Amino acid sequence: MHDRVANLLGAASLAVTDLVLAGATGAGRVSASGAAALVVLAHAPGLGVTELGRRVGLTQSAAARMVDGLQAAGLVDRRPGGGRAVQVLLTPEGEEAVRGMLAARDAPLAGVLAVLDDGEREALTGLLSKLLARLYEEIGDSDVICRLCDRGCCTSGGVCPVGQAERDAGRA
Numbered sequence: 001m002h003d004r005v006a007n008l009l010g011a012a013s014l015a016v017t018d019l020v021l022a023g024a025t026g027a028g029r030v031s032a033s034g035a036a037a038l039v040v041l042a043h044a045p046g047l048g049v050t051e052l053g054r055r056v057g058l059t060q061s062a063a064a065r066m067v068d069g070l071q072a073a074g075l076v077d078r079r080p081g082g083g084r085a086v087q088v089l090l091t092p093e094g095e096e097a098v099r100g101m102l103a104a105r106d107a108p109l110a111g112v113l114a115v116l117d118d119g120e121r122e123a124l125t126g127l128l129s130k131l132l133a134r135l136y137e138e139i140g141d142s143d144v145i146c147r148l149c150d151r152g153c154c155t156s157g158g159v160c161p162v163g164q165a166e167r168d169a170g171r172a
Helices: 002-030 032-043 049-056 060-072 092-112 119-137 151-155 161-168
Strands: 075-078 086-090
Touching: 002 032, 002 092, 032 049, 032 060, 032 075, 032 086, 032 092, 049 060, 049 086, 060 075, 060 119, 086 092
Parallel strands: none
Antiparallel strands: 075 086
């Protein structure tokens, strides 16, 4: 027998994922990994291709192809780093794309959450914080979990539950 709550969470998770990715990829006119890469670079400028790929779930070769595409679109630039390293940085157009993607991601989520009153939103915040802390235990990488997060929004008026889980695990 399957757990109804788990089934509901699975359905809600997929629907939310679809909304988030549709908003971000549509606004940025990039793939899901490209959208994640741009948001990651907004918070961690100058990453190398390999590390950027790790954070968005791509192999080094796939990440290099993705960065090629983002560079061709005028959204990122490559700059020499130390030694053989190459840094990937957002262009002004890339920065604008990130702002647009986060806004496009937020709009449908705000619509979904509009059915909740203030007490329900507060309860959901607590439950999601608890679930995210547990997911951190499973995944073990805040950079991966938060790859499409608006980090400023998450920490405004509260503590990021993923960041807290990372600190509690002694990895921060």
